[in-house]
Amino acid sequence: MKNRKNILLAIGLLLIGLIAGWIIKPSNNHKTESSDDQNIGSSEHQEIWTCSMHPQIRQNEPGSCPICGMDLIPLEITGDGGDPGLYQMSENAMKLANVQTMVVGRGDASREMRLNGKVQVDERASYSQSTHIPGRIEQLAINFTGEKVSRGQNLATVYSPELVTAQEELLQAAAIRSSQPELFEAAKTKLRNWKIGDAQIEQILSGGKAIQRFSIRADVNGIVTEKMVDLGDYVERGMPIYEISDLSKVWVLFDLYEGQLAWVKEGSKVEFTINSFPGETFEGKISFVDPLLDSQTRVSTARVEVDNKDGRLKPGMFASGVVKNTMSAGQTQELIIPKSAVLWTGKRSIVYVKTDVDGRAGFRLREITLGPSLGDSYVVQEGLEPGEEIVSNGAFTVDAAVQLSGGTSMMNPDGGKQSTGHDHGQTQQDQTGQIKVEVSKNVNNDLNKLVDDYLRLKDALVKDNYSQARQHAQAFEKSIGTVDGFNPEAKIVWESYEKELKADAVIISGAAKIESMRERFDELSTTMIGMVKTFQLTNKELYVLHCPMADSNKGADWLSASSEVKNPYYGSAMLTCGELKETIQ
Structure with a gap:
């Protein structure tokens, strides 16, 4: 605050001096001095600090994102002759925002499919073994699937009353075959239709009596993959009894x-x-x-x-x-870019093309037409030429900065300043950069229920109770999906929180041990603290407590309904480690 007052005092003295100089010696020079002074002031406030995940956050000084807690990144905005389609960044801002570029080239459009x-x-070597004799299964030689069988092997024995009758007809015809040979041949043909061979027919004639039971033999070699009958079943002619596969x-x-x-x-x-x-x-x-x-x-x-x-x-x-x-035909190679370079708007695919302007990096939005996906890259059909340089990593960060500057961006193809959440009547931003959003009573109740589930999870971690912690984490995850009823402006802010809360809840509820839960609990707590402040959940007094030893001595906060320190990151091992950091009223 002292430094800021000194700067304001210096600027005031400078303005007084300029005014006095203009009064004492008015001339055209005062216009140049005033113009130079304005340019200096403009350059001093040229740098904007924003969040790469939440571009609606804008501050004139570094700090943490009030939504997700990430460090803000500088985005230096400079004009380019009024060209709304070109956005410039300094090398320092590109490094801090991890913006990387690549030169577009051609290559083999190959894809590895898993x-x-x-x-x-x-299927061509699968055979359905059927019975050629109707009757009752009296014996099974193959009793389970997986048995190996050979062609001609006995599979089952069948008693067939119809076959016994046919044999008796054969014996009767044999007695008068000298006078009625046609009848005798017809009786033998009837048996052959049941796949009774000539050897068995001769056996019946020589024995002078009917054979009571007949064997069903395998037609092919293979493994029995399915058994379809049981002992005592009655089978019809042509009914499948085994599935045999080679x-x-x-x-x-x-x-x-x-x-x-x-x-x-x-x-x-x-x-x-x-x-x-x-x-x-x-x-x-x-x-x-x-x-x-x-x-x-x-x-x-x-x-x-x-x-x-x-x-x-x-x-x-x-x-x-x-x-x-x-997909490359012959010597033809395709234009290929990584997926990380592409931004989607639903109907359009865009990239940011880099150009050098007065020694600085300039970025211009370019709409392209994509071809097939190659896993982690795309084939470009239209919109780019070999040798052009595009943003390969950090395209979303560049687009967020362009939106803030009012340039032509993914969601604002016509250019012009875009309103952010804190510009609306129900969504504001206080002097610390913290977003304040007004919501309805029903939404407030839903969010407070989410806070209650969080506090139960915190208490379970304090008690070193893994099963309860997992149960409350699952309840917390379920409660996230029940929050609804936001106005359009507040919904944009909520969706940022919702995504991060769900990711934390899924990891905590799925953790195999309580130590893994605690490792993620600090991120969940940071998001919850931001959410409570953003939506002004003042149904109850809450406290922000801090443990300096959590997160490998980096320190971590948590929310509590009591100012008494009960540490969820260490539980009974260091229950009172921590201090009161803030009271939310």
Whole structure:
């Protein structure tokens, strides 16, 4: 305050001197002196301090963001002949804001696709073993899935009354076959239709009596993957009794989402791993891409055929694959920029292009047309040329500064000063830079409920009670979603708090131990203190307490309904470590 008074006194004396000089010797020179003095004053207040996450915060001196507690960054604004589309920053401001640039160039537009899938039975090698004899299952030779069977192996024994009757008809026809050979041949044909071979027919004729039970034999080699009957079941002719699959070859079916279909083609090479064989990599080619998309899951499949003679791969195993693909045709290369350089407005994609103006960095908004996504980068179809320099990191910070200066920005394509939250009737900013927002009674009650949940969480940490802390953190997270009813101006401010509160609550409620909860509790407390002050929650007296040893001796604050120090960062280990820092009334 003393320094500020001295500066004001000096400026006052200077103005008095200028006025006296003008009175004593009026001339055209006084205009130049006055103009120079104004330029000096303008340059002194040229630097604006703002928050990279909350650009509506503007202060003339450094400090912390009243919303999230982050250190404010300087953004130096200078004119450029009245060009609203160009914004200049000094090198110092760029470094502090971590603004980085890159020169745009061409490269191979390749993308690495990560796919998840499962090992499945080759449908072409799957056989449904059916019975050719109707009757009752009297014996099962294969009693469980997974058994290996060979072609011709006995699978089950069936008693068939119909087959017994047919055999008796054969024996009766055999007795008169000399006079009625056609009847005898018809009886044998009837048995052959049930897959009774000539050897068995001769056995029936030589024995002179009907065979009571017949065997069902395997038609193929493979593994029984499904058993469909039980002992005593009655089966009809042609009914499936086992599913037999040859697992010497299997399929690995990978899920393909709609956005991945353009990058995965038949013939694409795949490297994949199986969870059951860590450290081992398999290779294959995509032999088929399903032309149909599941209407519910919106997923298609890509098939890789794999030799499995050793039987290591089992149907149902999970697989993780990587497909490397390129969209560049021949020698053609694409213009590629990182995703961090692009800002989205919903309909438009924009970047900031850097130009040098009088030795300073100037940034101009440029709308571009994007092509396919390459994971962490994009292909640019229109709007940029090779060799141009763009902001690759910190584009949002640059855009926030442009908005503050009234230039052409992402949300203000026509330029001109944009109103910020503290400029409205119900949203103000006090002399310390703290935003003050008026809300309705219902919103105030919802926010105070959030404070109550926070205080319960704090008390559980004080008591070293992990289970209660987790329960209250979950209740706190749920309460965040119930806060509603803001006016449009206040909602902008609330959304900033809401995002950070949710992130902190999710981490705390999901922490595996109480130490991890305490590590995040300091960030949650900083946000809550800012929220209480911003929305002027004065239903009860609250206290801001400070522990100098928390956060690796950096110090951390917390809210409390009592001025008595009970430390949530250390609990019973250092329960009274801390001091009263502020009272919120």
